[in-house]
Amino acid sequence: MKIVTCIKQVPASSNVEVDPVTGVLIRDSNNAKLNPYDLYALEASFSIKEKNPNATITAITMGPPNAKSVLKEALYMGTDEAVLVTDRRFAGADVLATSYTLSQLIKLIGEVDIIICGKQTTDGDTAQVGPEIAEFLGVPHIPYVIEILEILDDKIVVKSTYDTHDEINEIKLPCLLTIEKSNLTPRLPSYKRKIKMKNYQIDTVTLDQLNDKNPKHYGLNGSPTQVEEIFPPSNEMKSKFIEGNKETLAHELYKILDENKFL
Amino acid sequence: MGYIKINQDKINDKIVEQLKKICPFDAFVYQDAYLSINAACKLCKLCVNKGPSGICEYIEEEKTFIDKEKYQGITVYIEQRENKAHPVAWELIGKAKSLAKVTKEPVYAIVIGEAVDSIANKALEYGVDKVFVYQDDLYKDFNVELYTNILIDYKTRMNPNIILFGGTPEGRSFAPRVAARLKTGLTADCTSLDIKPNGDLIQVRPAFGGNIMAKIHTPNHRPQLATARYKIFNASNKEKPHGKIIKMDSSGISKDTSIKLLSSENKPKVKDISDAEIIIAVGRAFKKKKDLELIEPLIKKLNAEVACTRPLIENGWFDPRRQIGLSGRTVKPKLIINLGISGAVQFIEGMKDSEIIITVNNDISNKLFSISHYSIAGDIYEVIPELNKLLAKII
Incomplete structure (x- = not known):
């Protein structure tokens, strides 16, 4: 059984802002981390492997060369392989172009049984890349999986959770799952594995190695949506600013609640 | 549709530093006196617009233009479960009606299910011009494969300009599937929607994982797909129904699926x-x-x-x-x-x-x-x- 787990490097802090005067983005740091939801995707992959010891797990990501750091984290947590797909021509990719690129990489890896993604990323927050990859590969998908109940040769049974209800679905392989945060506690990268993988070379794939080499299908050229403008969130509100010692503040707060008839 | 060209002749250490400072995505790589842009670039064009002048240039590449006139109608997908509509649909209809005033397009709704006539009637009360109903026992529960096939059928027959989905767990699984099949753009969780007279949808949402809003458009693809969360827009006012219910024939649509729903259990209601x-x-x-x-x-x-x-x-x-x-x-x-x-x-x-x-x-x-x-x-x-x-x- 072959499992591919899609992960992403995301900004570690959300303190990126637009300068309202110059329109320039201001960042407070360059720190990047593994998308927290992907930890659950990785853990779900490991849980499948525990039941199927012959399974192999390949972590993949699309991003700049430094995105290798999240692949290393995945390797140290327990994936067998890791592949980075990177190319300058991927710049400016929206959801469609990103999903297409990842689907091309998955086709290159070949004969994949289960593709696993996190529910969403914490930077884009769209939750769309997983289902779009599934569509490009022509395989079914189940979102928000919280438990893998049964793994058979040609199908799996999973429990997933929605706002109002839980569902149990049987889905034919190959398929794609997006993983919701669940009771599984993601493992930490292990020092032992770090030593073991010391000489592991992360495979790097560029556009020229993919089956579809037409650059118009990637990056900005392959993206139907385009960012026309970025701007800071509006804040026209006139705020009453209250300061003082704790007694004053509590008294003021009490007064506001009372005056507005909430008490 | 384009790329950023760097004028290498004018590059020096100071300029490189300025550019690196301005790029929020750390995409500039300076090596062996050659400045390049790596895959981290999001084409935000800040280096072009706000960087040192004459260094970075945005090169527009040829575009394939589509005939936007051919795509008419703002469609709202009405999500239903157990034959009850998710109320986000009424909010999307409200938004669709205000957008349609600008472009003079019709407002449509589409509903898929087993017994959804009452939902279709309700959509008319909210003032849509037509409700397209795909009804079949097999459509009782949401199935992403079957439902995607229906939306493709709908697109082929109607050529809508825009399709709006609720940003619900179901909508966030369904809309991307449809977008990828149609190879078109989809903007998730829009916090504001507006429209240009040529029918281009202006979609605003937070972006880049920070305190930044982005105005996103889909200039050369139709239909334009977007989702919006429940309670972002105001529900449409009810009016005297003027629209029509159109029953759609689904006999020609593939009903093969690799997903079998074994059981579904409602969660205990928590106060929302x-x-x-x-x-x-x-x-x-x-x-x-x-x-x-x-x-x-x-x-x-x-x-x-x-x-x-x-x-x-x-x-x-x-x-x-x-x-x-x-x-x-x-x-x-x-x-x-x-x-x-x-x-x-x-x-x-x-x-x-x-x-x-x-x-x-x-x-x-x-x-x-x-x-x-x-x-x-x-x-x-x-x-x-x-x-x-x-x-x-x-x-």
């Missing part, structure tokens, strides 16, 4: 914070779960619902249905009290339309102060116990 009138929202300033006991007296006195930010969900302190924000719920209560919340844009977008906003935070640079009616600069661990003393005095 989306409908709460008074909310106390708590954030990361609460150091331990036990410290939440501090707010108990206030909850009781105000008869409030408790909501929280995403980190507290990640800590496992709350049911995810209590999260405010774009990845949680959007709320519009009469009163919201934010305690120890830094105010990420995702949170703010989920509550900024509340009638009265009170924020307590000892960090005066927190983002919530600028959208609050009352900003109280104090430590929750000091102010709340004092407030509790005052509350204890009233019966």
Whole structure:
């Protein structure tokens, strides 16, 4: 059984802002981390492997060369392989172009049984890349999986959770799952594995190695949506600013609640 | 449709430094006296527009133009479960009607299910021009494969300009599937939608994982797909129905699926914070779960619902249905009290339309102060116990 787990490097802090005067983005740091939801995707992959010891797990990501750091984290947590797909021509990719690129990489890896993604990323927050990859590969998908109940040769049974209800679905392989945060506690990268993988070379794939080499299908050229403008969130509100010692503040707060008839 | 060209002749260390400083994505790589841009680039064009002049240039490449006139109609997908419509659909219809005023397009709705006539009638009451109904026993429960086939059938027959989906768990699984099949753009969780006279949808949403809003458009693809969360827009006014119900023949649509629903169990109903009138929202300033006991007296006195930010969900302190924000719920209560919340844009977008906003935070640079009616600069661990003393005095 072959499992591919899609992960992403995301900004570690959300303190990126637009300068309202110059329109320039201001960042407070360059720190990047593994998308927290992907930890659950990785853990779900490991849980499948525990039941199927012959399974192999390949972590993949699309991003700049430094995105290798999240692949290393995945390797140290327990994936067998890791592949980075990177190319300058991927710049400016929206959801469609990103999903297409990842689907091309998955086709290159070949004969994949289960593709696993996190529910969403914490930077884009769209939750769309997983289902779009599934569509490009022509395989079914189940979102928000919280438990893998049964793994058979040609199908799996999973429990997933929605706002109002839980569902149990049987889905034919190959398929794609997006993983919701669940009771599984993601493992930490292990020092032992770090030593073991010391000489592991992360495979790097560029556009020229993919089956579809037409650059118009990637990056900005392959993206139907385009960012026309970025701007800071509006804040026209006139705020009453209250300061003082704790007694004053509590008294003021009490007064506001009372005056507005909430008490 | 293009790329950024760097004028290498003018590159020097100072210019490289300026560019590196301006690029929010760390995409400039300077090696062997050659400056290049790597895959981290998001084509935000800040280096072109705000960088040192004459260095970075945006090269527009040839475009394939589509005939936008051929695509007419703003369609709202009505999500249903157990033959009940999700109310986000009525909000999307309200938005669709206001967009259609600009472009003079018809407003359509589409509903898929087993017995959805009453939903179709309701859509007419909200003022759509046509409701397209795909009805079959097989369509009783949402199935992403079967439902995608239907939307493709609908697109082929109707050529809509826009299709709007609710940003619900189902919509967020369904819309991308449709978008990828149609190879078109999809913008998730729009917080504002507007339209140009040529039919281009202007989609606004937070972007790049920061306190940034992006205006996104889909200039050369149709239909344009977007999702919006529940309670972002106002529900359409009801009117005297003028529209028609169109029953669609689904006999020619493939009903093969690799997904079999074995069982479905409704969750016990929790009071939904989306409908709460008074909310106390708590954030990361609460150091331990036990410290939440501090707010108990206030909850009781105000008869409030408790909501929280995403980190507290990640800590496992709350049911995810209590999260405010774009990845949680959007709320519009009469009163919201934010305690120890830094105010990420995702949170703010989920509550900024509340009638009265009170924020307590000892960090005066927190983002919530600028959208609050009352900003109280104090430590929750000091102010709340004092407030509790005052509350204890009233019966």
